[in-house]
Amino acid sequence: MSEQTKANFHGQGLITESCENAKELYNQSRYGLLQEDGKLRLSLVEGLYLLEKAKIDIFDKRKHKLNFDEYLKKASKHDPNFWIRYVVFKDLRNRGYIVKTALKFGADFRVYDRGVKPGEDHAKWVVYPVHEGSSLTWYEFAAKNRVAHSTKKRLLLAVVDDEADVSFWECRWIRP
Amino acid sequence: MSEQTKANFHGQGLITESCENAKELYNQSRYGLLQEDGKLRLSLVEGLYLLEKAKIDIFDKRKHKLNFDEYLKKASKHDPNFWIRYVVFKDLRNRGYIVKTALKFGADFRVYDRGVKPGEDHAKWVVYPVHEGSSLTWYEFAAKNRVAHSTKKRLLLAVVDDEADVSFWECRWIRP
Amino acid sequence: MSEQTKANFHGQGLITESCENAKELYNQSRYGLLQEDGKLRLSLVEGLYLLEKAKIDIFDKRKHKLNFDEYLKKASKHDPNFWIRYVVFKDLRNRGYIVKTALKFGADFRVYDRGVKPGEDHAKWVVYPVHEGSSLTWYEFAAKNRVAHSTKKRLLLAVVDDEADVSFWECRWIRP
Amino acid sequence: MSEQTKANFHGQGLITESCENAKELYNQSRYGLLQEDGKLRLSLVEGLYLLEKAKIDIFDKRKHKLNFDEYLKKASKHDPNFWIRYVVFKDLRNRGYIVKTALKFGADFRVYDRGVKPGEDHAKWVVYPVHEGSSLTWYEFAAKNRVAHSTKKRLLLAVVDDEADVSFWECRWIRP
Numbered sequence A, B, C, D: 001m002s003e004q005t006k007a008n009f010h011g012q013g014l015i016t017e018s019c020e021n022a023k024e025l026y027n028q029s030r031y032g033l034l035q036e037d038g039k040l041r042l043s044l045v046e047g048l049y050l051l052e053k054a055k056i057d058i059f060d061k062r063k064h065k066l067n068f069d070e071y072l073k074k075a076s077k078h079d080p081n082f083w084i085r086y087v088v089f090k091d092l093r094n095r096g097y098i099v100k101t102a103l104k105f106g107a108d109f110r111v112y113d114r115g116v117k118p119g120e121d122h123a124k125w126v127v128y129p130v131h132e133g134s135s136l137t138w139y140e141f142a143a144k145n146r147v148a149h150s151t152k153k154r155l156l157l158a159v160v161d162d163e164a165d166v167s168f169w170e171c172r173w174i175r176p
Helices: A020-029 A043-050 A068-078 A084-094 A138-150 B020-029 B046-054 B070-079 B082-094 B138-150 C020-029 C044-052 C068-076 C083-092 C138-150 D020-029 D042-054 D068-078 D083-096 D137-151
Strands: A005-008 A012-017 A040-043 A056-059 A099-101 A109-111 A123-133 A133-138 A154-160 A164-175 B005-010 B013-014 B039-044 B058-059 B099-101 B110-111 B125-131 B133-136 B154-159 B166-174 C004-011 C013-016 C038-042 C058-061 C098-099 C109-112 C125-131 C135-137 C154-158 C166-174 D007-012 D013-016 D039-044 D056-059 D097-099 D107-109 D124-130 D136-137 D156-159 D168-174
Touching: A005 A020, A005 A040, A005 C068, A005 D124, A012 A043, A012 A056, A020 A040, A043 A056, A043 A068, A043 A084, A043 B154, A056 D097, A068 A084, A068 B005, A084 A099, A084 A109, A084 A123, A084 A154, A084 A164, A099 D083, A123 A138, A123 B099, A133 A138, A133 D137, A138 A154, A138 A164, A138 D136, A138 D156, A138 D168, A154 D137, A164 D137, B005 B020, B005 B039, B005 D042, B013 B058, B020 B039, B039 B046, B039 B110, B046 B082, B046 B133, B070 B082, B070 D107, B082 B099, B082 B110, B082 B154, B082 C098, B099 D039, B125 B138, B133 B138, B133 C138, B138 B154, B138 C135, B138 C154, B138 D137, B154 C138, C004 C020, C004 C038, C013 C044, C013 C058, C020 D007, C038 C044, C044 C058, C044 C068, C044 C083, C068 C083, C068 D007, C083 C109, C083 C125, C083 C154, C083 C166, C125 C138, C135 C138, C138 C154, D007 D020, D007 D039, D013 D042, D013 D056, D020 D039, D020 D056, D039 D042, D042 D056, D042 D068, D042 D083, D068 D083, D083 D107, D083 D124, D083 D156, D083 D168, D124 D137, D136 D137, D137 D168
Parallel strands: A005 A056, A123 A154, B005 B058, B125 B154, C004 C058, C125 C154, D007 D056, D124 D156
Antiparallel strands: A005 A012, A012 A040, A099 A109, A109 A123, A133 D136, A154 A164, A164 D168, B005 B013, B013 B039, B099 B110, B110 B125, B133 C135, B154 B166, B166 C166, C004 C013, C013 C038, C098 C109, C109 C125, C154 C166, D007 D013, D013 D039, D097 D107, D107 D124, D156 D168
16 A cells, blocks of 8 residues: 655645655656655646645645645745646646656746656657736747747647636747 | 635636535536536636626635725736626626637637537537727638637627627628 | 620719610619610629620720720729729629619618519628728727618628638627 | 730739730739739739839829839738738748738638649648737637638748748647
8 A cells, every 4th residue: 555655845846755655756757856865856736736646745834734725825826827837737747748847948848758758858848838818929929939949849839728728739930 | 595605816717615505606507617626616707707796705815805806907917808808708697608718719708508508519609709999800800700610600709898888799601 | 696785984883875785784683773764874883794794885985995904993093992892793793693782771782682683672681892901990890780780681791802702701780 | 025014003903914924924923813814913912022023013093103112002001911911922922932812711821832833732821920019819829720720721820020021930739
């Protein structure tokens, strides 16, 4: 029987205890970043995803165990766009993709092709999650495409509707 | 007597508490998306509509109860076109229609015929809410009609005037 | 063998000679307005249509016989939108519809259902021919619909593209 | 040596004289629409392009020969978006593509692959020319993609900057 891994919430992410389960989350599905001390450092979206899947228990600083809503509220304080990003992360993870942050590429996420683990090959897409109600200037659109082009990835626009459904559009800059 | 359902505002939508009222809002009138944990996930337009009808109480992250104006201001930050969309949503809901998002069809809303619930039958219309002061190229007009035609729905143009009255026009492409 | 009917061009229209052919153009297909003196009064679009069909010969004030381009140039001087209106008139006439002016209804044309002659029944559509490159305010759109609604006809928007192809959209004001 | 073909400007387009050059413009590069009388009917964007290439001379109703600026001013009166559309048309024509109107598909232009003539095969892209300063809702973006998808063409967004440079992005809806 597998106990749930404990993790502590701290502002920008989580740190789990050091245990076999934590190691497996990293080795099998590349959740988080495995530290040398055996603890797993998880991002905010990874945390909620594993909470919803009942893979981890999450505690705040006062040792209070967080439920879904409490977590969502806390995470949204740190990242006003957290919900939209989470919906897209979840959608792609549920489809079998490994999704990692892409801050250093100037995007929200990078996504690896099915069966590919980070490090084995380059990411396939950089992903921008947005809410259907927002709008876009062509300057922003061009910037997103440039980021993808310059990192040799494809641009994936992930638009979240009010029912938390995600529509995906792949774009690329071309010289016709 | 029925207490008002509590809901938490988070950026792009709301989540209610799990209770009988929440379940009824979904089962009877298809507001939101009922989660497995019994909580109801509401869109921004649904939230304001139920607030105005005094069906729910909405709280921000700091446990402050939002009134109509505070909500409108918050929602408009996330969606610059929120007011126009809300006016059309409200008008159609008041007439007894179920109105859901239609981003994946390339429109703002899809509307079901009276007495029809999503899932039971196809939507009747795709709806484009616009402000009377805006204008339209014929390419845009043709594109909206093509969207409706290709999804086998009718096109409903909803033009909102400065008194928040809505005029509706149904259009279709024909070969005379 | 039937000689071509002679017609004189005068600014806003044409007047034919009085002859059997002229009478037939009116009786069979409702071109123009048959005067008591047996002459046929034709509109500018009717004139070019019958010229293109080689049913009439048209002469200017100096007794010069006009060809297609000369006529088009002359007519466009009186009506800057002549070409667009002509393309739509021709398209509908070629499809077997009788097309008459609708100035008194506040539109360009009124169109009778196939097999119906003016006088026998009401027109089916009021038609607005426009060029694809132009644009439209919602006030103009509303006005066109109001005209159709108040005259108990349907609104037909006829958009002409750069290849002189016409796309038709039927619109109606509804209370959903 | 080849004389320049004469063409007459009338509101929404041009008509050339009937001559070998006119025929060649159509047969070799599919400019305009060749009429039965040997005259070529050109669209507004085609007209300016051929004027700039010194292939035709264009005259207004008063027999005045139009230069580039006079033409641009006249055409912009009929189509407020003429300049943006012209820049994109020119860019694509210069790259060797045949570009025709696409109103009936719900877009501005359709573009054929290199070496393909209209009629021989389907168009490759539907094109939307926009100015870099404008912005876009996700509903509009979704609608443009839906139009392309439903006509089995690819979507090409052509964004024109203030120096009349065009950037192209190809987009498509995907299920990842």
